[in-house]
Amino acid sequence: MRIALLSSTLLLLGGCSSLSLDSLPSLPSLPTITGDKVLGFITPYRVEVVQGNVITKELAGRIKPGMPKGVVRDMLGTPLLTDAFHADRWDYTFTIARQGAAPQKRVVVAVFDGDKLKALEAPDDLPTEREFVASINTYKPGGKPPRLDLDEAERSRLPKPAKSAEAAPTAAAEGVAPGRVYPPLEAKAEPRS
Template identity: 75%
Template sequence: MPTITGEKVLGFVTPYRVEVVQGNVLTKEMVARVKPGMPKAQVRDLLGSPLLTDIFHESRWDYPFTIRRQGTAPQQRLVIAEFDGDKLKTLTAPDDLPTENEFVASVNTFKPGSKQPKLELTEAERSALPPPKHSADAAPTAAAEGPAPGRTYPPLDAKVGSGT
């Protein structure tokens, strides 16, 4: 009979857990750009749309964030923006709000020593690449030729199909 103890089945098989990410990822850098007195539109531009708005509390925006990933500790945070009319009155953020680099490191599931994808060539690798081939029969780009000959377009303000 199989037994489940903690995270493992039969003591050695780890079942797959679905990754759950909900809410707005807010970092110290993002929150630092928001200042009291900013209009709602500017706060929305900097932090994104709030996940929770309440018709009974229109002056409060909630930015909750939760993430549960296999192999990392779950994270949960709540940032609250309170407004006086259209202007930001206060922004309440937890003290443990991570920086962008800290957040990326906390959700990185690559193990030390595991093969990570290479994202950029070194200068030596770049100089070792063959030069791009330029052939005479290559088709010229549309931008170099201009508009196709014989094409005309109606003016944008003309009413199409109105019969006038």
């Protein structure tokens, strides 16, 4: 029984390996696994790869020549590439490949003179924070976004909060907002005699 099962499995696998898309004249438009869709309707999962430091126009604008290396590292993050032979150069490389969004790659170079920043070399097409978020956002809502605030007419229709008669004097005596009573964090110390 095992031999029959093994033989049929090997025959099926051997048949699959001899099948190629070129040998199927009736299916010339059948995409491959490297395309966007397989068999025209299955989208394979692709890992989203984000590597490096996101540096926007606003962030690059805060970096000024003469800043120490430590401050630059605090603001931009640890550089993705540092070279032992070029200790005065830090490369901030950023790449992202996300389904439904165009892949991006940018390189920002910080050049130092000793411990002080000499120059920050950034590409001209460095995005703003809003542009960057919009470029990686693959969610496209169908309508307009929901409103998160209330106008005066909507606020007036809200039910008024009930005031607690016993909580208000205690809260006022403690200096806390009315309607909120919190227990003391520490016991009050008794005066020593």
